[in-house]
Amino acid sequence: MxxxxxxxxxxxxxxxxxxxxxxxxxxxxxxxxxxxxxxxxxxxxxxxDEILCSVCGAEIPAEYTYCGHCGSRRPGGTD
Structure with a gap:
């Protein structure tokens, strides 16, 4: 991650x-x-604080489970 x-x-x-x-x-x-x-x-x-999407590289805030840019599940995300 x-x-x-x-x-x-x-x-x-x-x-x-x-x-x-x-x-x-x-x-x-x-x-x-x-x-x-x-x-x-x-x-x-x-x-x-923020991680990078493994698919598109966009920043994903910790409270998000999915990338707001491409919709991919964030690494380590939970539902």
Whole structure:
């Protein structure tokens, strides 16, 4: 899967020690930034800001399952 920009998380905030936390969108558990999976439920935490369509090369926002340009399913997309 090609990444267009950078890795990121859906929800980020700081804890009482100033450490960045990301909130699991599945169970709400607070995880240290950079975690790939939630230790509470196993949900995959990292999302791509944008990826490139493997068919036409257009940018596909992370929240889209299909390319808005050619209609192909995005790599790693889920229904």
């Amino acid at each position: 090609d990444k267009k920009k950078r890795e990121g998380t859906e929800a980020v905030r700081e804890d009482q020690n100033g450490l960045c936390l990301c909130t699991c969108t599945c169970c709400g558990h607070q995880n240290p930034e950079g975690s790939r999976h939630c230790p509470a439920c196993g949900h995959y935490l990292i999302v791509w």
